[in-house]
Amino acid sequence: MNILNILDEIEKVDGEIYERLSPRRSAMKDFFNVGKKISMAALPLALGSMFQKAYGQTNPSTVNDVLNFALALEYLEYNYYNHALTNSTITFPTSASNAAITTIRAHERAHVDLLKSALQITGADGYVDADFDFTAGGAFGDVFSNYQTFLKVALAFEDTGVRAYKGQAPILKGNAVLTTALQIHSVEARHASHIRQMVAASLGVALKPWISYAANGNDTGISAVDAVYAGEQNTMQAGIEINGLGGASQTQAAESFDEFLTGAAVKTIANQFIKTGKKLA
Amino acid sequence: MKNNELETKNELQDERLLNSTVGRRSFLQYAGASAAAIALVAAGCKKDRGYENPTMDGATLDFKTDVGVLNYAYALEQLEAAFYIKVASAPPAAFTAAQKAYFQDVQFHEIAHREFFKKALSTAAIGSLEVDFSSIDFTSASGVLAAAQSFEDLGVAAYNGAGVRITTTDYLVLAGKIVSVEARHAAWVRDQISNGSFADLNSLTALGASNSAGLDGALTPDKVLAIAGKYVKTKINVINL
Numbered sequence: 001m002n003i004l005n006i007l008d009e010i011e012k013v014d015g016e017i018y019e020r021l022s023p024r025r026s027a028m029k030d031f032f033n034v035g036k037k038i039s040m041a042a043l044p045l046a047l048g049s050m051f052q053k054a055y056g057q058t059n060p061s062t063v064n065d066v067l068n069f070a071l072a073l074e075y076l077e078y079n080y081y082n083h084a085l086t087n088s089t090i091t092f093p094t095s096a097s098n099a100a101i102t103t104i105r106a107h108e109r110a111h112v113d114l115l116k117s118a119l120q121i122t123g124a125d126g127y128v129d130a131d132f133d134f135t136a137g138g139a140f141g142d143v144f145s146n147y148q149t150f151l152k153v154a155l156a157f158e159d160t161g162v163r164a165y166k167g168q169a170p171i172l173k174g175n176a177v178l179t180t181a182l183q184i185h186s187v188e189a190r191h192a193s194h195i196r197q198m199v200a201a202s203l204g205v206a207l208k209p210w211i212s213y214a215a216n217g218n219d220t221g222i223s224a225v226d227a228v229y230a231g232e233q234n235t236m237q238a239g240i241e242i243n244g245l246g247g248a249s250q251t252q253a254a255e256s257f258d259e260f261l262t263g264a265a266v267k268t269i270a271n272q273f274i275k276t277g278k279k280l281a
Numbered sequence: 282m283k284n285n286e287l288e289t290k291n292e293l294q295d296e297r298l299l300n301s302t303v304g305r306r307s308f309l310q311y312a313g314a315s316a317a318a319i320a321l322v323a324a325g326c327k328k329d330r331g332y333e334n335p336t337m338d339g340a341t342l343d344f345k346t347d348v349g350v351l352n353y354a355y356a357l358e359q360l361e362a363a364f365y366i367k368v369a370s371a372p373p374a375a376f377t378a379a380q381k382a383y384f385q386d387v388q389f390h391e392i393a394h395r396e397f398f399k400k401a402l403s404t405a406a407i408g409s410l411e412v413d414f415s416s417i418d419f420t421s422a423s424g425v426l427a428a429a430q431s432f433e434d435l436g437v438a439a440y441n442g443a444g445v446r447i448t449t450t451d452y453l454v455l456a457g458k459i460v461s462v463e464a465r466h467a468a469w470v471r472d473q474i475s476n477g478s479f480a481d482l483n484s485l486t487a488l489g490a491s492n493s494a495g496l497d498g499a500l501t502p503d504k505v506l507a508i509a510g511k512y513v514k515t516k517i518n519v520i521n522l
Contacts, residue, residue: 193469246392257455
């Protein structure tokens with residue numbers, strides 16, 4: 001994306017764009033400083049806030065709601081992995097497994113920081129480790145001492161994350177923020193794919209890297225996370241039956257499309273892991 | 282004579298519309314800031330827009346409406362499906378049983394995507410693309426895995442970059458339902474090449490990824506098609522991007 005090209009285009013229709021961006025002559029300096037501070041990839045978000053300023057409009061509150069919601073989920077994920085890596089008795093069986101979780105933690109932290117900057121939140125995190133109960137009231141009691149339990153919950157978080165972003169996409173439709181949200185969404189899907197393989201290797205189960213057709217949509221064999229997979233057995237897309245299409249089996253038809261979760265469903269899942277007083281409303 | 286007159290009139294009308302900066306100005310004034318922002322971000326990606334409709338052979342992707350975006354996805358899914366059909370029909374001898382089975386699955390995922398778009402587009406669908414996989418060594422495991430990785434990573438970046446163009450909510454959700462499956466494929470294939478590289482965003486910066494921001498690739502259609510062009514014989518024309 002060429003920023004100057006964008007400004008060029010704006011200037012053609014609005015000669016006062018630079019004045020709008022900032023009433024002072026230092027406008028462009030401010031602008032380029034913004035560009036330097038955040039990475040190029042975060043630019044769509046920064047651009048959004050610039051245009052808000054320039055044209056006296058704000059993101060629709062629904063868009064900010066989505067970003068705040070996403071931020072809460074990223075806090076959950078980041079703190080989960082961070083706790084496992086820094087404050088647990090989990091024994092990672094290989095250096096590769098430790099490295100994979102470290103990679104994922106870094107991405108979740110980056111997502112937290114990116115969303116905070118998009119929402120112009122500075123200072124302390126809105127959620128810290130103490131705000132979470134990763135045992136979900138005891139349902140996963142040994143989550144930070146048993147590697148396998150840890151992986152199962154991680155898998156639920158990643159698959160939920162993928163489905164959560166997907167469910168919010170329509171609210172971001174046509175907004176530059178959507179691109180960034182999609183870029184986060186596919187990273188979560190990559191994480192989910194890898195953790196599925198870690199679960200398969202550790203538990204010795206035939207778990208595919210993608211969500212497969214199963215009762216309740218849940219192919220993990222862990223009934224406690226049924227809610228995460230609700231609707232995943234769907235094989236009908238936009239009124240078109242995928243089962244049998246081009247020779248695809250029912251399993252392949254269900255696998256070839258991921259489903260979304262509504263915000264309400266995601267909140268119910270996430271709130272099991274969030275302490276009273278900090279639960280998502 | 283009459284036909285010629287009509288044609289001239291159309292041309293004049295077109296030209297008047299295209300040169301009408303007033304129209305564009307008022308559009309931006311009346312449209313919401315977010316709509317303007319999208320148009321501008323799109324403008325930032327490509328300076329010259331093809332206003333004229335050149336005579337064309339091959340497939341034409343007209344990005345003026347969602348039909349163009351869906352056909353774009355259809356073109357990419359055709360390419361992926363053709364690749365995996367070839368892999369699954371004669372996998373490299375070095376593939377493990379698990380790799381063979383998963384490539385078989387991926388083949389049907391891509392076929393399902395391809396057939397879905399074909400059906401959804403109905404008569405508006407572009408024709409079948411002729412592919413050129415001469416650069417891929419289908420007998421070599423590393424060759425097949427490397428090609429699969431580039432198809433999947435590119436597919437993810439393509440959907441991520443095209444999402445903002447989609448105006449119909451149902452299609453946006455569908456694109457989302459497909460892109461995460463492609464990302465799951467990409468991660469698996471990457472792990473087959475090098476375990477732990479499932480989300481090596483540093484290796485994806487050319488596709489628009491950022492490791493420091495934890496973001497996957499996202500590319501505009503022109504860039505995606507330039508990369509995919511190596512594997513497509515059919516001429517793909519792009520208008521109104």
